[in-house]
Amino acid sequence: MSDRIFDAAGLQGVLARLRQNAPRIHCLTNPVAQTFTANVLLALGAVPSMTLSVDEVAGFAASADGLLVNLGMLEPERRAAIPLAVDAARQAGKPIVLDPVFVQRSPSRCALAREILAGGVSLLKSNREEMDVLFPDRDGAQRLAKQETALVVTGAEDDIVYSGRQVRLANGSPLLAQVTATGCALGAVLAACLAVEPDPLIAAASGVSIFNIAAELAADRSRGPGSLVPELLDALYLLNEGDLQRHLGVVHAGDILDRRTL
Amino acid sequence: MSDRIFDAAGLQGVLARLRQNAPRIHCLTNPVAQTFTANVLLALGAVPSMTLSVDEVAGFAASADGLLVNLGMLEPERRAAIPLAVDAARQAGKPIVLDPVFVQRSPSRCALAREILAGGVSLLKSNREEMDVLFPDRDGAQRLAKQETALVVTGAEDDIVYSGRQVRLANGSPLLAQVTATGCALGAVLAACLAVEPDPLIAAASGVSIFNIAAELAADRSRGPGSLVPELLDALYLLNEGDLQRHLGVVHAGDILDRRTL
Amino acid sequence: MSDRIFDAAGLQGVLARLRQNAPRIHCLTNPVAQTFTANVLLALGAVPSMTLSVDEVAGFAASADGLLVNLGMLEPERRAAIPLAVDAARQAGKPIVLDPVFVQRSPSRCALAREILAGGVSLLKSNREEMDVLFPDRDGAQRLAKQETALVVTGAEDDIVYSGRQVRLANGSPLLAQVTATGCALGAVLAACLAVEPDPLIAAASGVSIFNIAAELAADRSRGPGSLVPELLDALYLLNEGDLQRHLGVVHAGDILDRRTL
Helix, strand or coil: CCCCCCCCCHHHHHHHHHHCCEEEEEEEEECCHHHHHHHHHHHHCCCEEEECCCCCHHHHHHHCCEEEECCCCCCCCHHHHHHHHHHHHHHHCCCCCEEEECHHHHHHHHHHHHHHHHCCCCCEEEEEEHHHHHCCCCHHHHHHHCCCCCEEEEECCCCECCEEEEEEEEECCHHHHHHCCCHHHHHHHHHHHHHCCCCCCHHHHHHHHHHHHHHHHHHHCCHHHHHHHHHHHHHHCCCCCCHHHCCCCCCEEECCCHHHCC | CCCCCHHEEEEEHHHHHHHHHEEEEEECCCCCCCHHHHHHHHHHHCEEECCCCCCCCHHHHHHCEEEEECCCCCEEEEEEHHHHHHHHHHHCCCCEEEEEECHCCHHHHHHHHHHHHHHHCEEEEEEHHHHHHCCCCCCHHHHHHHHCCCEEEECCCCEECCCCCEEEEEECCHHHHCCCCCCHHHHHHHHHHHHHHHHHHHHHHHHHHHHHHHHHHHCCCCCHHHHHHHHHHHHHHHHHHHHHHHCCCCCEEEECCCHHHC | CCCCCCCHHHHHHHHHHHHHHHHHEECCCCCHHHHHHHHHHHHHHEEEECEEEEEECCHHHHHHCCEEECCCCCCCHHHHHHHHHHHHHHHCCCCCCEECHHHHHHHHHHHHHHHHHHHHCEEEEEHHHHHHHHHCCCCHHHHHHCCCCCEEECCCCCCEECCEEEEEECCCHHHHHCCCCCCHHEEEEEHHHHHCCHHHHHHHHHHHHHHHHHHHHHHHHCCHHHHHCCCCCHHHHHHHHHHHHHHEEEEEEEEECCCHCC
């Protein structure tokens, strides 16, 4: 294991640059997640924009520092906006994060996710169930690796895979699962980290760590999922280098551990 | 009064089964209510889904354990989705809750509410004003009773009527009225209770009691409507058998008290 | 400086009438802001309504006590609803507040904002950047003054200009900028104040003061932007005459200080 791949120093640098650069992330995300996602970005020092209008979205996406495409709920208006925003971000060379929410339950979302992936994105964030539906064979996943797309596979532990290397992280709180849209908001944090860190592995591992360490600190101060929301936003706002140093839970940083995550 | 109709033991059983079975409730609800409704269901141990897309909604509704149809705001997309979801839930035999928000101010919502009621729903949740508009004569309400639709009429006290029996409950907090979407979220809780309790009277009385007892506990810890939101979610998450026993406010459980509620 | 133009007594009167009259404000606002805006109005004792449906919106706007038109995100459905609501409010003589969010980034929003302004609104709330795009020459701003439109220009200090008079206020908290939709919610508060106070200058200065004094009190109790949200709603709910007296930050109340704000 090479602890040079991802460590507290790298993580601290990403958080500092987030606050310094204040990247604007254009978020095409589901209505349930919009307000919380905007507040997560603001608490971190980043800036959200959210318009879905087809006559505006390309301009907003091209001028942003990153784009989040979340397929949850996928109302027709957002579906129409997504290709315009993705094309604009690609042409402008901006990082794109895809979160293929519930593709296992919707053939139309699955088709759209595959189409977006085929054109190339910076990062795919999914859980194991969504991965299995998107990549029923391993060849598809290998192709994804060739396209230089970073993978974040969330679960009890979180795996980040990019360019033949893997980081496994063990931060977080079970309370996160009892608040809606926490996974969706993580997608926006990942886009913000990609906007300030050129190495996708470090950016992705930093985004997961920042969000999940803040969640741990927040859960320690919460009675339940209701108080977790304000506590998590406060924790993201107050997070400092010492917190990151003390709480970072790197289980592995080095070669690929598990072929199934490719 | 027969206290066998609804009592703390019945209520405790419903809460235990909610947490054990984790029913998924598909919610077609207004945009203002979506996030809070999702968080209320999650805090209780249930699972929300919310898509409105016409190509997805029937599948999501049929595979859910219950359906909430809330007419607040009624944007065109949701209006198009509602009949598809209602048909799918009916065919799959899943409980349906209708919340006819503001039908007194919108003829088109009123017409849609009547159309849905004519086809049969498991539970109608409304306030007195909405009831008066939906049922200007008593015959309509009698027909509803024949369709085996449970009624929840909210107010200073809450009435639940089903199959010739009535429960009147006196829990809650005045602060609930100063937070948006609390009534809408109650609709989702009612659907979740119907998913785990076959007797609609007990299910409905349990849903009202769980929500309103949690609100009482939360109000005791709140300075105002802002802190009520996290406190209410925490209270739903932490609610235990003793709380239900101590706070349950059954004013009546037995024969129909008041013909006007039919 | 004439401190008769706007002082604590005038402000206290507006807050008292808000709570007594409970004006209903119809809000055509962006999805990210809807829930928070509704909760801000409810915490103050006002009543929100939010439907965007083209078959309902004119009726809801005409029967409300005020209308908020916020151009953030501007999805097609809201864009279609806005002219109907504005016409209905104008014909019914109800106050209209326009918040031209991000017109500097969207030519189509800018065109719509100019069209609404040309027809006359009670109050335009904007920041300096939006003002510069809406009024590249001063003649446009002079025309606005002739139309009896009050201006609220937000910034480090907030300027209110109406009918040759100006109030400059210095309340607020930097934390407000790290919570989404706080400026959007202020627009709804301004509409509520116009519904209970006939002098647009006093109404606008009261709305800004109520919101920003509550924010100061809330920030003193907050660890970060997460806790600010419940604290701000509690503070709006608990705000009393003494708070307003002690905290009101009038920098100027009298003649126009700065021609650029016209």
